[in-house]
Amino acid sequence: MDDKKKKRRRPDPSSDEETRLPFKNRLKPDSVILESLRDLLNTSSSSASTSKTLTLADLALASTCREVNELSLPSVESAIESLILKIARSILDGHGFSFDVPSRSAANQLYVPELDRIVLKDKTSLRPYANISTVRKSTITTRILQLIHQLCAKSIHVTKRDLFYTDVKLFQDQTQSDSVLDDVSCMLGCTRSSLNVIAAEKGVVVGRLIFSDNGDMIDCTKMGMGGKAIPPNIDRVGDMQSDALFILLVEKDAAYIRLAEDRFYNRFPCIIVTAKGQPDVATRLFLRKMKMELKLPVLALVDSDPYGLKILSVYGCGSKNMSYDSANLTTPDIKWLGIRPSDLDKYKIPEQCRLPMTEQDIKTGKDLLEEDFVKKNPGWVEELTLMVKTKQKAEIQALSTFGFQYLSEVYLPLKLQQRDWL
Missing domain, CATH: 3.40.1360.10 (Dna Topoisomerase Vi A Subunit; Chain: A, domain 2)
Incomplete structure (x- = not known):
């Protein structure tokens, strides 16, 4: 009778591991x-x-595109001074105070398959001071330019948070100072890291x-x-x-x-x-x-x-x-x-x-x-x-x-x- 008893099969360890650790x-x-x-x-x-x-310069694109470069601190400082002089001349000529800011909207962007990346086209928008809808943003832009000029002169780095706290009442929210910081990079034609403002x-x-x-x-x-x-x-x-x-x-x-x-x-x-x-x-x-x-x-x-x-x-x-x-x-x-x-x-x-x-x-x-x-x-x-x-x-x-x-x-x-x- 005992001889007829079926022997129990030993569990296959590899099968058990496959259940616990598939593949x-x-x-x-x-x-x-x-x-x-x-x-x-x-x-x-x-x-x-x-x-x-490949670079943008190598491609004959139908749209003109805008790219920024890494600039030295003296170059950034000089670019800010040139921009302010241009605005001063505009005011003296009776044309008023405004910034010509590159548009960073989705409509002004282009995916270039040859480069496999998104680039910015050359459309800009006017940001006049003498307009109730843009006066505050124009003021923020001017303040950011002033602060960046100070950083260049002192050759120091600050965080985006530091920048925000220099004028909390004007900026109100850090997203606003951060956004204008990107606008300033575009306007000056330099990378954001060239501005000595870091995250x-x-x-x-x-x-x-x-x-x-x-x-x-x-x-x-x-x-x-x-x-x-x-x-x-x-x-x-x-x-x-x-x-x-x-x-x-x-x-x-x-x-x-x-x-x-x-x-x-x-x-x-x-x-x-x-x-x-x-x-x-x-x-x-x-x-x-x-x-x-x-x-x-x-x-x-x-x-x-x-x-x-x-x-x-x-x-x-x-x-x-x-x-x-x-x-x-x-x-x-x-x-x-x-x-x-x-x-x-x-x-x-x-x-x-x-x-x-x-x-x-x-x-x-x-x-x-x-x-x-x-x-x-x-x-x-x-x-x-x-x-x-x-x-x-x-x-x-x-x-x-x-x-x-x-x-x-x-x-x-x-x-x-x-x-x-x-």
């Missing part, structure tokens, strides 16, 4: 993945060395990068899980050195901390950067500098929602608000690594970890599908169409359903192994 058994040895990354680096480096960087530190970097910050050598492998704050004024940064195979651009701080604590950059040599959400100017400048100097490919890890793709497009194609400075702020050829809408089913993300898209999310997704910079990339169109159709979104942290380290131990290695980026 881990598909991972090949790290050496194979590293070889794939070296191929990507070689392709990126050879492409960068053989292709000439508070926001972005951080960790991984296989050494650079000098105002003369001090910084090793980003020895900065702990917090990383090194990206300097707000890029002119302090120099002498970049790296043995990384790629740059990993991360949207969220939470994903960045996970990868930094797991020292993902040691297993797969890389530089990890985040602006903790919407990218600031300093992080965009720093990322571009790394890309251009180190000739490394950039892979982006963002949320699977319309705003993740918008953030990615700001890094790659530029923001509409600062389209006048897109030549200095954009990083060409960023690849969308994840998390993509197709990954939700592909990696078996549970339904409880997916979020329903709101009506605003769906509208934003549909609006993005109409953008030229999205239409240029068929893969982006396919993923965004799927997102809008399924009406589902997910954050990077949805992967934590399989374990807190699933992102660094399975998802990203498998993505890199399969060269699964757009």
Whole structure:
């Protein structure tokens, strides 16, 4: 009777692990993945060395476009003085006091496929002092010009917050002084960083990068899980050195901390950067500098929602608000690594970890599908169409359903192994 008893089958440990950590058994040895990354680096480096960087001047565009340049402090000071003298002459000639301000509206912007970035056209609008609708903005513009002139004379930097607090009653709200600051950059024909007004530190970097910050050598492998704050004024940064195979651009701080604590950059040599959400100017400048100097490919890890793709497009194609400075702020050829809408089913993300898209999310997704910079990339169109159709979104942290380290131990290695980026 005992002989006829069926023996219990031992559970298959590999099957159990596959349930807990989907697709881990598909991972090949790290050496194979590293070889794939070296191929990507070689392709990126050879492409960068053989292709000439196009500029607006190289293109015969139907519309005249406006671009700004990096100017020295004496040049900015001189430009402000020339502008004020011109206004003084206008007043003496009886034509009144007004500023001719470049329009930064959406109607005055143009996506240039050859450059893969948004640029500003040459339309301007008059901002007269003797007009009740523009008198206050004209006053703010004059005050900002005065403050910038002082900064140039003293050769010092201040934050945008400092600038706002010099005249709170006039500015009323920092968004107003910030907006006029961009107008002033356009008027003077210089980058915003040339004005010596910086934003508070926001972005951080960790991984296989050494650079000098105002003369001090910084090793980003020895900065702990917090990383090194990206300097707000890029002119302090120099002498970049790296043995990384790629740059990993991360949207969220939470994903960045996970990868930094797991020292993902040691297993797969890389530089990890985040602006903790919407990218600031300093992080965009720093990322571009790394890309251009180190000739490394950039892979982006963002949320699977319309705003993740918008953030990615700001890094790659530029923001509409600062389209006048897109030549200095954009990083060409960023690849969308994840998390993509197709990954939700592909990696078996549970339904409880997916979020329903709101009506605003769906509208934003549909609006993005109409953008030229999205239409240029068929893969982006396919993923965004799927997102809008399924009406589902997910954050990077949805992967934590399989374990807190699933992102660094399975998802990203498998993505890199399969060269699964757009």
